Amino acid sequence: MLHSVSLLDLYHNNEDVVPLILEMLSEVVQRQLCFLNEKRSNQLYEVCLSAIQTYSKHNSGKRVKDASEEEEDRYNDILLVMEMLTNLLSKDFVDFGDKDENIPSPQAVSPIDVVLYGLNTVIPLMTEDLLRFPNLCSQYFKLITFLTEIHPDKFTSLPEELFKSIMVSLEMGLVSYP
Structure with a gap:
């Protein structure tokens, strides 16, 4: 995976x-995460975080000559990232993995940390035109809803800039949703 x-x-x-x-x-996150033990889950969280960081590094401020092609590519990529982030949150309520009771392992990266970082990365890449895609808009609302249901404490304590970005994008999505 690495x-x-x-x-x-x-x-x-x-x-x-x-x-x-x-x-x-x-x-992998959707189909395997709920069956992984704590150590393997942590490894998967770290891989997902690294993948989001790498994607962000290469796509922030990226411009392509053909704007319609860029929009479609970005739509697909962002949709996949948001699906992965949504599925990462499932470990918090569906966990069939073995418990490592005798091995204390500090959790270096938690799924909520990866999701919040991913949101902070994905939101600036989304535009009003991208939120007009029904699948992307729906997946975004699903992710935000899932986040607020599972971790309301984290959502209410978001950094101010991230919270504002989410609110602006939610407003755009609500207005733009067909």
């Missing part, structure tokens, strides 16, 4: 490879 982040970094300009890597990570 090599997928290296591949994402290496092939960040290849619009065929990036979505495949993001989709693979999203699928």
